[in-house]
Amino acid sequence: MTNNHVETREFQTEIRQLLDIVINSLYTDRDIFLRELISNAADATEKLRYLKLSGNEVNDPDLPLEIFINTDETANTLTISDNGIGMTKEELIENLGTIAHSGSKEFIRHLAEARKEGSSGIDLSLIGQFGVGFYSAFMVAERVTLYTRSYTPGAESWIWTSDGSGNYSIEKSEETRRGTRIVLSLKEDAKSYGKGEDIKRIIKQYSSFVPYPVNVNGEKANTVEAIWTKNTSQISDQEYTDFYKYIANAFEEPFYRLHFSSDAPLSIKALLFVPGENYERFGFSRMERGVNLFCKKVLIQEKSEAIVPEWMRFVRGVIDSEELPLNISRETLQDNALVSKLNKVVTGRFLKFLDEQAKDDPAKYKEFWEKFGNFIKEGAATDFVHKDALVKLLRFESNQSGQGEVISLESYVERMKEDQKAIYYISGSSREVIESGPYLEIFRDKGIEVLYSYETVDDYILDNLHEFKGKKIVAAEQDSEDLPEADLRQGEDEEIPLEEQKPFLDWFKETLGTKVTEVRSSKRLVDSPAVVLSSYGTHSMQKMMQLMNKDFGNVPAGILEVNTRSPIIKGINELRKANDPFAAAAAQQVLETAQIAAGLILDPRSMVNRLYSILERAVTTK
Structure with missing residues (x-):
């Protein structure tokens, strides 16, 4: 490099504030600095591709459109290069030294105020081309050196350097290659980013689907194609299966797949899979949500909790939307109204798909129901927005x-x-x-x-x-x-005479006391002597309340209906008329047997002695 004049400049006030916030507080996962730099490189490369397609003259027109990453453990550096549009000196100052737009300045001020108040729920919407994301490099680098040459013919090369403090320097460079090369001199506690395997791991997690080759130390690292952006006719079943196995970390084939794109009401490209098996039903731990959120093929949120409801946690796949406003770190989706709308569109389309599958192939849907029906039930019980569509899927x-x-x-x-x-x-x-x-x-x-x-x-x-x-x-x-109501059949056993029914039913209620709210003649029973009815809810709901309250012995009072044609009920009436005290024991047993049939008695030991007495009477009576 020749001895060039080094020009030192101060960062704009908002940039200094931004650096302090980004480096120290905003990003919770340092790995994503690489995602930001790769995203910027991909954007620059895409712009160069568009310029060439538009017939613009560019420097080095034959350079491959690729991204290169090199690690050097000895020098403790990490280098990210692209052959994109590069920058002029003026663009360096504008993009990396200042924030020119009033809206962006307001965003910085708002962010600084929110930081003072300890708030994280800020409406952020800036994804910068060599802008906000670029500064995340200072989370891991004690110094950043950027070499760049613009695509414009005859453009000069420049070096931009900063340690992330209050200023930066610019000088001419002898670099002749079009594009941008960023060298990170890693901090002591960030040396692991100088290892190729660690960089490949991060790329696999965050940037597998960048539309240009990303080479790490000469080896392509983003080997999986973003097939959700392709037309369905261009993708084979095997490609779908391979993609599913990759994103779901699965071995089995998917049960269902849904691949769709939409321009209204939102621009969406989605590829969703129902797994081959539901391991929750075998007692495995609760699944995490498995839909990853992308913007222009760049991962925004892995296993997003915002994009699908909790009951859809069994679904695996990707949602890509160019319309998403994101916060500065791309970790928290800020425009709740838009995210909610996206959630509604995706969920509604998935439910429509399931309904179509149920009609087209009922046998396969039955298999789906056996494996994943509990998720549909969970949704029907909790998702009031999509309740009608979910109820149609119940079986x-x-x-x-x-x-x-x-x-x-x-x-x-x-x-x-x-x-x-x-x-x-x-x-x-x-x-x-x-x-x-x-x-x-x-x-x-x-x-x-x-x-x-x-x-x-x-x-x-x-x-x-x-x-x-x-x-x-x-x-x-x-x-x-x-x-x-039951019909009275000809030749059927006669019921208790009408004139005896009222005194009999009154006696029955008096005998049972507060254990029932009413005893009446049944119009529904055909063979059984009695049945317990609930004035509200089902018996299983009442049983659940008993279990929750640990109130095992207190069976909720209900209505007892007796079959006045049943030999047992008629026999109890005869005992009553004869003033036989055994009638009361038999009446108690009729109630508790009906409660057992209803599943309401959780501890039947209380009736054991009475049952023995009834058996004794039955076997000793001549």
């Missing part, structure tokens, strides 16, 4: 479906009887439990379809849904006028 067994066969609410409504008042469901721990209980009797007798709800979350969803397509949703164990 249930029913008394008219085979074991393991499932139907949708839509299918249920389509095959409802003409005079059917509502959509009915019964909760129970299994199909066997439901079908052996008293609540199904009237529906079986009437040939009415009933959905089976095996989990508390199913009850919660259906209870809060209230209706679907204009049809009420009613739990079979609820006290509801919308439930069907």
